[in-house]
Amino acid sequence: MKVLFVIGTRPEAIKLAPVILECQKKKGIQALVCSTGQHKELLDSAFEQWSLIPDIELDVMQAGQGLNELLSKLLSQLDIVLSDAKPDCVVVQGDTSSCLAGALASFQRKIPVYHVEAGLRTNDKSAPFPEELNRQLVSRIAHVHFAPTEKNKQALLREGISDNDIVVTGNTVIDALMMCQKKMTPESNPEILKLQGIYEPKKKLLLVTGHRRENMGAGFLELIDALRELASNPSLQIIYPLHLNPAVREPMIQALGKTDGIFLIEALGYEAFVWLMSKAFLIISDSGGVQEEAPSLNKPVLLLREQTEREEAIEAGTVKLIGTFKEAIVHGVRELIEDEDAYIEMTQKPNPYGDGMAAKRIVDFLASVE
Structure with missing residues (x-):
């Protein structure tokens, strides 16, 4: 299975690094990393932290660029990536413009989308802006929703997402934090x-x-x-x-x-x-x-x-x-x-976001997909 990870910002890199590293250990999964360069300076240091080298690097940013111009560049450049790489599925994370573009470009090419950190909601389109609407749109596109918590799962269920398409995993940032501390x-x-x-x-x-x-x-x-x-x-x-x-x-x-x-x-x-x-x-x-x-x-x-x-x-x-x-x-x-x-x-409270095993749960699921 060829899995393409679309990453645009440092938080995405931090939160997807444990998943990518777990994929690299799993027989039968080929992980490809596409860096969109949405936050290039911060992104490069995050990749270095995890000794990851992107397979594909885009250059979508320019000074003074608006959100619409960014999204249009992301869509056009990611479309070429998808055409060339021909992944079996695309993994996106969170709620950034890169996440939305990766999901939408994949949908247009009928490639399954798996959304990490799904189901977070304020239900206020203006806060956070534009992230709240980005993640709601991705939820309409995604085939599988990796929800960090049970509360996130319930939010997706209320929006009509099938229980069969939701996997509660914990948040991968806890995996990253524990790995970093170690x-x-x-x-x-x-x-x-x-x-x-x-x-x-x-x-x-x-x-x-x-x-x-x-x-x-x-x-x-x-x-x-x-x-x-x-x-x-x-x-x-x-x-x-x-x-x-x-x-x-x-x-x-x-x-x-x-x-x-x-x-x-x-x-x-x-x-x-x-x-x-x-x-x-x-x-x-x-x-x-x-x-x-x-x-x-x-x-x-x-x-x-x-x-x-x-x-x-x-x-x-x-x-x-x-x-x-x-x-x-x-x-x-x-x-x-x-x-x-x-x-x-x-x-003195336990962390409600997981136990550091989220990446393994996600990759075990990916490996089970026929």
Whole structure:
């Protein structure tokens, strides 16, 4: 069986790497990797982390490109890939433009689509944008839906997806996290060595990430004001790895670049980011992956969103929705600093997203397909 993996962003690479590596061990499965280059700089470091070399590399990005132009390029270039590679099935992950294009181009050529991380929903097409609609569209196309949790499965069932077409697997990011922790070598990782020169163990580290389109503008301005106020506490250290998107990084650099107590750093490779998460007192983020990874590291997450498709973490108590208003961010941080019981309550919970065996379940299913 020839399986084509379509990957466009670093999260996709991180979450599909365990599946690809498992495929490489399975007799009878030939794994081909197509990198669309949607986030090329970050993507290359993710492939390097897992010693993966894409079989096919596309070049779809250009400065100032809109979503429609990106999607049209992806569709036309992936159509050529599908024509040449002739895969038996295509695996896509998550909710990116590359995911949607991979599914739609495959559908047009009558190639079965298998969707990893299926069934996540906010049911609000504007949040996250455009990811919510992307994943709903992929669910109409996919032949098989690999749902991370039972809640994700129930969401798909409510949309009329057959129970026979859904496999609950756990989230593959937990596989990736465990693999990364097992092979981590801080003493030989230049990014970690550099972080060790910044990190102050005697202070409580607030790790911050942000990249969502719906937070650009007013949301990030609120975050900036909150971080300024929090940085005035000498017992805290704030480290913020910046996203490559100029609309995200430039306002942060202009507003916070010279603020004492705040370290704006370049985006990190996965191993270095996992190391930094492990050192954090808490994490302030709008990231999906962080919501899934942090519980395994016993780190509370204050989520810079009004709603989330990852409700399991909210229900488990490992993630708290706080939105983007300055007052809510500052209050959320101070509460966890001052209330030890509240902090412990968020950190001593099992991870609801799996046991590190999701990739094996997915590949076992692929191997069973005739």
